[in-house]
Amino acid sequence: MNALGRIVVPIVAVLIFLGIWEWIVWVNQWPNYKMASPSDLGPAFWKFKHLFLQYGFDTLWRTVAGLGLSIIFGTVIGMIMGFSRVVREGLYPLLIGFNAIPKATVVPVVALILVGRDDLNTVLIAFLISFFPIVVSVSIGLSTLEPEYRDILRSLGASKMTIFWKIALPKTLPEFFGALKIAVTLAFIGTNLMEIVEPHGKGLGHLFDSGKISANYPLMFAVMIALAFLGIALYYIVVVLEQTFAGWAERG
Amino acid sequence: MSGTQEGGGIALRNVTHFFETPDGPFQVLDDFTMVAEVGSFLALVGPSGCGKSTVTRLVSGLLTPSSGDILLGGSLVTGPRPNVGMAFQNPVMLEWRDVVGNIILPLEIVARDMPQKARVERARELLELVSLSGFENKRPSELSGGMRQRVSLCRALVHRPDVLILDEPFGALDAFTREELWLVMQSLRKKEQFTCLLITHDLRESVFLSDEVLVMSDRPARLQYQTTIELGTERSLKDLYSVEVTELLAHLRHQIEVAQGRIGSESQIIDS
Numbered sequence A: 001m002n003a004l005g006r007i008v009v010p011i012v013a014v015l016i017f018l019g020i021w022e023w024i025v026w027v028n029q030w031p032n033y034k035m036a037s038p039s040d041l042g043p044a045f046w047k048f049k050h051l052f053l054q055y056g057f058d059t060l061w062r063t064v065a066g067l068g069l070s071i072i073f074g075t076v077i078g079m080i081m082g083f084s085r086v087v088r089e090g091l092y093p094l095l096i097g098f099n100a101i102p103k104a105t106v107v108p109v110v111a112l113i114l115v116g117r118d119d120l121n122t123v124l125i126a127f128l129i130s131f132f133p134i135v136v137s138v139s140i141g142l143s144t145l146e147p148e149y150r151d152i153l154r155s156l157g158a159s160k161m162t163i164f165w166k167i168a169l170p171k172t173l174p175e176f177f178g179a180l181k182i183a184v185t186l187a188f189i190g191t192n193l194m195e196i197v198e199p200h201g202k203g204l205g206h207l208f209d210s211g212k213i214s215a216n217y218p219l220m221f222a223v224m225i226a227l228a229f230l231g232i233a234l235y236y237i238v239v240v241l242e243q244t245f246a247g248w249a250e251r252g
Numbered sequence B: 001m002s003g004t005q006e007g008g009g010i011a012l013r014n015v016t017h018f019f020e021t022p023d024g025p026f027q028v029l030d031d032f033t034m035v036a037e038v039g040s041f042l043a044l045v046g047p048s049g050c051g052k053s054t055v056t057r058l059v060s061g062l063l064t065p066s067s068g069d070i071l072l073g074g075s076l077v078t079g080p081r082p083n084v085g086m087a088f089q090n091p092v093m094l095e096w097r098d099v100v101g102n103i104i105l106p107l108e109i110v111a112r113d114m115p116q117k118a119r120v121e122r123a124r125e126l127l128e129l130v131s132l133s134g135f136e137n138k139r140p141s142e143l144s145g146g147m148r149q150r151v152s153l154c155r156a157l158v159h160r161p162d163v164l165i166l167d168e169p170f171g172a173l174d175a176f177t178r179e180e181l182w183l184v185m186q187s188l189r190k191k192e193q194f195t196c197l198l199i200t201h202d203l204r205e206s207v208f209l210s211d212e213v214l215v216m217s218d219r220p221a222r223l224q225y226q227t228t229i230e231l232g233t234e235r236s237l238k239d240l241y242s243v244e245v246t247e248l249l250a251h252l253r254h255q256i257e258v259a260q261g262r263i264g265s266e267s268q269i270i271d272s
Ligand SMILES: Nc1ncnc2c1ncn2[C@@H]1O[C@H](COP(=O)(O)OP(=O)(O)O)[C@@H](O)[C@H]1O
Pocket: B019, B020, B021, B026, B028, B047, B048, B049, B050, B051, B052, B053, B054, B055
């Protein structure tokens, strides 16, 4: 597909999707309180545009902060696990167990422990939900380093740090970005989970919740669309970073 | 032993090696002694698992022997040293670097002050020797197995090591590519100076490339047999089909079977 096609085709697909949606609502004569149609969304966005900007920013920065923590802690823990077999074997069961806990149950617990500290507990949930894939990818990337690399460099007297910077780290980047694509989506879910389950007057989740309370269905749908856009934007930022730093891993 | 006193001769003297395993010490080498004169080419053959790779790791200083001495250029090996180059069966490449970037990797460690331009120049020189001129900026993923192995040889030699260690470098290649690589190895040897220790399980390869073939016994390995290959320096693949070489190969095969313990050392080769 050429460049133009890659832009035009998805847009056409979205337009077709919106058309079908509009048509289904129109054919069934559904009122707004049952199902909003795409043509209701524009006015909803316009009416609440300041709230969308303000709450959208809340959601965005808290997601990014949570993801940032995941990257830092995930990489550090992943590195330790990648280099030390003992730590790896000791931590894996713990991490898997923690990851298995449905995060919806963690949300009220965290909200209770950090009561009133809305930003902190939202960031924390975004972090907790998204760091697992990063730990796994980094530790696997490092522990599967071919022994030949290590032998070639070590026989020349290279230090562990040199081996890490020259080989282990760049070699892990494709896996790392693969995990980051999952993590960014998870962090985003985490933020919204906190905003909706424990509403505290911030974020798009709160706007969604107030739409629910006031039975403003077009607003709820508008929030869903806004969230989708934010999620897509975050995802594609990671894709661009991936192509910049690990584009070599793509096979033609 | 005078030849091992300078340059890059290799000597192993009464080397015994045990690996520590959960089931206790595991002996791999038993009083193993061998000498490679400066500039010579030695092939080491033996049953699989007998300790050939262990010998290479001892020579390169990645392992310390339980007892005995290892000397490179007359001085005792106590740890890794930059005058060794290595290539393995698996020609690992840094996929995010081009061919030149992969070849100059050792220089980034042992010749930090060398200007980048000189490094690239050196890489080009080697690429020409292995008939890969024009591939400087190709990605490893664009190369065939044989080409990757050529690049791996360039990387092993880029820092002008005194000792070249090849651990079954052609083992995974098809027969024709392998023969091409033998010829590449031959031309490298003419232009570059090194003492080579080649591990192989291909007896024809050992005979074609080396000055001496050493047969190791099964584990714990000793030096079981050693023979000089008298084929001169100008060898062609045709030589491998001469009567003398055929007899030599049969003799070596017999030695391998003795090493494997399939037949006693006193039994004779039976002509078929
Ligand atoms: N680090 C190690 N720890 C324990 N055993 C080892 C280790 N490295 C090699 N071995 C064992 O030592 C023996 C010789 O290995 P190696 O030198 O690789 O044989 P080969 O002749 O096939 O190259 C094998 O049985 C192998 O399993």
